[in-house]
Amino acid sequence: MKYTEEQIKEKAHQIMKDLNGKYYFENCVNKAIFQKDEIVFAGKMKGKEIPSWLISIKAIADQLCFLHISDETGESLYYMNFSMVCFNVEKDKNGKYFKTEI
Known part of the structure; x- marks a missing residue:
């Protein structure tokens, strides 16, 4: 394990803040x-078996979304919203995260 739970949670907060903007909330x-x-379910690494983190994210109306982060790179593998729609999470040249369709 390269990252601690706290480091991954910090990364998850950073990603969610970028993705959700004004709808982001601290908890x-x-x-x-x-x-x-984990055998990666979606995204660029789909089908590969790698160490990773599964982060549950609270959404509106007590729904849960899931963010998957690679333990090897510390970067997002994919994001699945409560409607079971998956997105890639990319980072622009300024370090800001955004969603793209898979």
């Missing part, structure tokens, strides 16, 4: 669970 990051050998 949106719920739990972070380390997965030693």
Whole structure:
């Protein structure tokens, strides 16, 4: 494990703040669970088995979304909203995160 739970939660807050903008709230990051050998479900790394973090994100009306972060790179693998729609999460040259369709 390269990252601690606290480091990953900080990264999740940064990503969610960029993605949700004015709808971001401080206690949106719920739990972070380390997965030693996750088979990536979606995105650029789909089908690969890598160590990663699953972060549950509180959304509107007590719904949960899920952010998956690579333990190898500390970057997002993909984001799944409560409607089960998956998005890639990319970072621009200024370090700001944004969603793209898979």
